[in-house]
Amino acid sequence: MAASPSEAPAKPSGNNDVPDIDTLKHRVSTSDRAAFEKLFRQLSPRIFRFVRGMLPSDAAAYDITQDTFAKLWDIRTTLDEVDAVIPYVFQMARHRVYNRKRDERTRRDNEALLADAIHPKSSTSPESELDAKQLRALFDEWIDELPSRQREALTLQRMQNMSHAAIAEVMDIAPSTVNNHIVRALEHLRNRLREQRPDLLS
């Protein structure tokens, strides 16, 4: 993402690994597939993480990520009119998330992992470290209990380089509200951890 080291103004179609995002945008708008691939590789992991943060299913998050970029390619010729591509793509993904009904089936697949995380099998000691996947199954369950706005703010906050102002722009709300959503979400998660896995809080 136009990360801090490469904030130089648009270089004329440099062969650099990380071309400026606006240069990419312009090249994509002229139907340059190579530029689109670069943009995809830069942005898709973040979009996937964002969508996955809002839906407890890898498969659903993958589909939405793909749909988002397929649509982006469809409308490529209008991209020059878009000021900031990155928030724009986040918003495209976000609309797709809100338009989608939750995938009950995949959530059920999570349940085995979840049961394991909440009540560790006797063979492992209760203090045993959970791996990232088990941890995620725990959080999935609790994050799913949050109002969607809180869930969204919390997910965006975990992106690198995203200020509250940037989050507010994606969510189309006031920056101060962003902080409230995050604090409330964290409070909820902390209470759940306290009830169910206090060992993870220390």
Place this chain on the structure above:
Amino acid sequence: MDTDAPPPRNDDNGLPEDITGLEHADGTREEYAALWQRLRQSDNATDAAFSPDDAWSDLSERIDPAPASDRRASDRSARQRAADAAPRRMRRWRAVASVAVLIAFAVGIGLWAARPVAVETARGEQRTVTLPDGSVAELNGATTITYPRGFTSLPWIGHEARQVTLQGEAFFAVEPAARSFQVDTDNARIGVYGTAFNVRMRDPGERLVTEVTLASGQVQVHGLPESSSVHLDEAGLQSRVIGRRPPTPPEPVEVDQVAAWRQGGFSVRNAPLPDVLRDLEAQFGVPIRLGVPAARTDSMTLHYRRVERLEAVLRDIALVQDMQYRKLGDGYELIPLDDSASESP
């Protein structure tokens, strides 16, 4: 995002510095730091589940299928040849079958289109809905609006009015158009002439109240079923429909206050305490119990341009009502002052 905005420092797993106000939340800073670290750790599982390489190869197939024109052409000629080979009677059968399929399809679409669209917000959730005519409804928490898909009853046959049913609270900005725009609550009908207004319907069981406040343009308010009507034609006028009675005469109020919820604020005017608490619950998604008989409480007026913390509101309410509040597991409770002074927060 904005490359010029200074990114907050959240390197590694430390709690980002731009999150403020945690010191007022339950739990210690250390606990939140640990929680944050776990969350970031769980993100690793998400990152591991996505391979940009695989995803790109899927996507590039999808956005660039084999040159389409050739394939379609060859398909068509193959179909043509098969059709030529088929006996004539068979062809007639096929025609009948395809007409039947088309009819079934059209009926299906008709049935689908006849189903109204319902948009619902949970407690604590706010949402903006763009209606089929481009009018916009901003929904407060615990609100449902229903309208015919595309404002039509069957495909291509428009309703005579753009009709929306509301339970809860919403702010409408209506696009001017030839067809009239109408909002129905359980006890009131609001006829609209290209305008912006706030509607709040409260249903505390025994006393149904719809409150209409005009922000611009004009609206007509009727009780339902059938009653005399009141015309609001000046910004800031409000009329209420209480139970099955006719609407109250227009009365000036502060529109900004009535619609404060749109900017994260909260406002009630001379409302019974149980209604105030219900509104807070709907807007902020936190249950609030009243541990005092409603008859022993007073109506009250409150206005906040912004509610940063729900507890600040509860503190003010407690002060005015001569009570105290306490935190429960999932929400709050208002209790008498003297009763349990020892448990006070």
